[in-house]
Amino acid sequence: MLTYSTWFIPFFHFHPIFWLVSLFLYFLPAFLARNKANFTSILILNIFAGWTFVGWIIALIWAVSSDMQRPVAAPPQPSQPPVAENFFCTACGRPCPAGARFCSSCGAAQPAAQH
Numbered sequence: 682m683l684t685y686s687t688w689f690i691p692f693f694h695f696h697p698i699f700w701l702v703s704l705f706l707y708f709l710p711a712f713l714a715r716n717k718a719n720f721t722s723i724l725i726l727n728i729f730a731g732w733t734f735v736g737w738i739i740a741l742i743w744a745v746s747s748d749m750q751r752p753v754a755a756p757p758q759p760s761q762p763p764v765a766e767n768f769f770c771t772a773c774g775r776p777c778p779a780g781a782r783f784c785s786s787c788g789a790a791q792p793a794a795q796h
């Protein structure tokens with residue numbers, strides 16, 4: 682006797698959860714880009730090129746990398762000394778470049794430490 686389940690098992694031998702997970706994984710790039718400005722572009726690429734593995738990878742990378750367009754504060758670089766500010770000559774009062782030992786205007790020697 683050919684029952685419903687035995688007839689369909691060769692075609693749907695995977696659990697429905699498997700299809701749901703597969704569908705979610707297929708649209709994962711679009712899901713990650715759901716809040717991005719170029720969501721539509723990523724979704725189109727996901728739908729039309731996602732069935733190719735390369736297209737899916739491109740859509741995924743695009744969805745993730747588009748988040749890096751936000752300006753990110755550069756981490757402090759300890760190797761570089763702090764930016765010294767210009768100081769004013771102790772003799773003539775004119776501004777001198779930071780680190781200068783002698784005034785660029787009058788040539789007077791400047792103290793080593795300027796604050």
Ligand SMILES: [Zn+2]
Nearest residue numbers: 770773784787
């Ligand atoms: Zn000076």
